[in-house]
Amino acid sequence: DRSPPAAGHVNCDRDYGAACPIDFELVGGVCYPREGINSPCKPTNFQNMTKDTKMRWEMLCGSFFPCMGGSKDFASPCPSGWDAVQGDGWRCRPTPGTVSVCREVMSFEGFNLDMLTDWQQKCNAFWPALDVTDLDR
Numbered sequence: 001d002r003s004p005p006a007a008g009h010v011n012c013d014r015d016y017g018a019a020c021p022i023d024f025e026l027v028g029g030v031c032y033p034r035e036g037i038n039s040p041c042k043p044t045n046f047q048n049m050t051k052d053t054k055m056r057w058e059m060l061c062g063s064f065f066p067c068m069g070g071s072k073d074f075a076s077p078c079p080s081g082w083d084a085v086q087g088d089g090w091r092c093r094p095t096p097g098t099v100s101v102c103r104e105v106m107s108f109e110g111f112n113l114d115m116l117t118d119w120q121q122k123c124n125a126f127w128p129a130l131d132v133t134d135l136d137r
Helices: 051-061 111-121 132-136
Strands: 025-027 032-033 083-084 089-094
Touching: none
Parallel strands: none
Antiparallel strands: 025 032, 083 089
């Protein structure tokens, strides 16, 4: 079951380490909707929530955590939450707990940068952010 993201919110690799979702502000450890934001959810403390719980909160409340910045590390064999499939070629499969629209083994053999980027958006499965400190080594 694939539901589109809320209008005006891009599909991206979300920063679930952020203190609050977009248009919420942190006051005393609790995230409150900013003035003028009509949220069906009450003020929330996200500090001890898991990523999956935060993702469910997003779907219920229609508010989203900010997108992670930076470039993607397409040198990594698979997107985050996916494992490499042993054998010939560049193939990956989602791990059992992964929340992704795409659920089948995927071959990325022959994919270029644009194709990988498009696939991430379509499947809501993202390669890890590129660690720029690795570039200095």
